[in-house]
Amino acid sequence: MTRGARWRLASALLSISILLTSANAVAGTIPIMAERFPSIPLSQIESLTTIPSLSVLIFVVLSNPIAKRLGNKATVLIGVFIVLIAGLIPTVANSFWLILASRFLLGAGIGLFNAMAYSLISYYYEGTQRQTMMGYEGSVNSLGNILMFVFSSILIGFGWRQVYLYYLIAIPVFILFWWGAPNDRQEKQPQADQEAATPSVGLGELLKGRLMIYALLVLFSMMIAQTVIVKISGLILTGGYGKIADGSIALAFLGVANMIGGTLYGQIFKLIHQLILPVGLLIAAVALFALARSQSLALTYTLTVVAGLSTSLVGPYLFASSAEIAGKGNETLASSILIVGINIGVFLTPYALSGLSHLIGSDQPAPILIAVSVVLAVIGALTFFMKEPDQQSQ
Numbered sequence: 001m002t003r004g005a006r007w008r009l010a011s012a013l014l015s016i017s018i019l020l021t022s023a024n025a026v027a028g029t030i031p032i033m034a035e036r037f038p039s040i041p042l043s044q045i046e047s048l049t050t051i052p053s054l055s056v057l058i059f060v061v062l063s064n065p066i067a068k069r070l071g072n073k074a075t076v077l078i079g080v081f082i083v084l085i086a087g088l089i090p091t092v093a094n095s096f097w098l099i100l101a102s103r104f105l106l107g108a109g110i111g112l113f114n115a116m117a118y119s120l121i122s123y124y125y126e127g128t129q130r131q132t133m134m135g136y137e138g139s140v141n142s143l144g145n146i147l148m149f150v151f152s153s154i155l156i157g158f159g160w161r162q163v164y165l166y167y168l169i170a171i172p173v174f175i176l177f178w179w180g181a182p183n184d185r186q187e188k189q190p191q192a193d194q195e196a197a198t199p200s201v202g203l204g205e206l207l208k209g210r211l212m213i214y215a216l217l218v219l220f221s222m223m224i225a226q227t228v229i230v231k232i233s234g235l236i237l238t239g240g241y242g243k244i245a246d247g248s249i250a251l252a253f254l255g256v257a258n259m260i261g262g263t264l265y266g267q268i269f270k271l272i273h274q275l276i277l278p279v280g281l282l283i284a285a286v287a288l289f290a291l292a293r294s295q296s297l298a299l300t301y302t303l304t305v306v307a308g309l310s311t312s313l314v315g316p317y318l319f320a321s322s323a324e325i326a327g328k329g330n331e332t333l334a335s336s337i338l339i340v341g342i343n344i345g346v347f348l349t350p351y352a353l354s355g356l357s358h359l360i361g362s363d364q365p366a367p368i369l370i371a372v373s374v375v376l377a378v379i380g381a382l383t384f385f386m387k388e389p390d391q392q393s394q
Helices: 005-020 024-037 044-045 051-070 070-091 096-114 115-124 127-158 162-180 191-196 203-207 210-239 244-292 298-312 314-326 331-360 364-381
Strands: none
Touching: 005 070, 005 096, 005 115, 024 044, 024 051, 024 070, 024 127, 024 162, 024 210, 044 096, 051 070, 051 096, 051 331, 070 096, 070 115, 070 162, 096 115, 096 162, 115 127, 115 162, 115 331, 127 162, 127 244, 191 210, 191 298, 210 244, 210 298, 210 314, 210 331, 210 364, 244 298, 244 314, 244 364, 298 314, 314 331, 331 364
């Protein structure tokens, strides 16, 4: 593969990560849409940002059999095209129910390529290159979040419909992927690769081994990350050292730190290999414990950056290692399992926080973050005993 082809491939694979969290792009329109549709309950209007996660879960599971029939490239392009069309429907639709249906369709499009944002990296790259690209994927995902909120904050000044124009970003993503990704339907795997490839295995077989542990790890990691996002503004307010807007600034620092951490991930992995998982988790635990006791914005911002940098090391390692465990040909299925864990973690977070607050006898942000940091430290300590994954670890 020529250098130009390698750059096109990398650009194509990373570009789709910009769209993975795009369902949140319209969160700021909720109050305006509540005024536009006064007869619709607020809870249903708020579901415009949550209902895509339901269809993402469904189509993440369906993406693997669809890709086997149509090919990876065609499946991703169909998903990106659906995101473009479904994302733009609210710019012209007058029916709330049509808008809600378009949001479900948006999640279906994202679900078609969500797992492939990780599995295609595992398919085309191996070893250190795979780990480095996984880090870049996390970085581009964070960049997508930053772009999303910047463009949304600008567009909302022109009206709620204009915010949905953000989904025009799917056009350059479609072109990049069409231009840079190989046509896998026409590629014939070399005989040597066919002999070395791991036979396709079923979902039940994959869930029996280490991959289930990784799914649980990514589930708990997502719950903890969501806890920080939900509690950071309240922590600053109850601490009496800032305003609610300062919480948004802290989250911006978190996003930038995640992006930087993803960029540096490959270099860090070269130094400490599988220790990157416990190190990332334990540093994050210490940062959250200190964050709960912070009494200044400067310290809170600093600790948020530390937490963002450390947690950005967890996801790339789990996705890259899951591909090693699943073996050639099973990358999308392995990624799908972890993505299901992520979405379940997001869904369960409010209920987990409610149960935790009852357990510790407080619903205040600081005690909850301290409890979460202790849980995270225990999980991090346990991961020290995990061996380097290999393709025979089923």
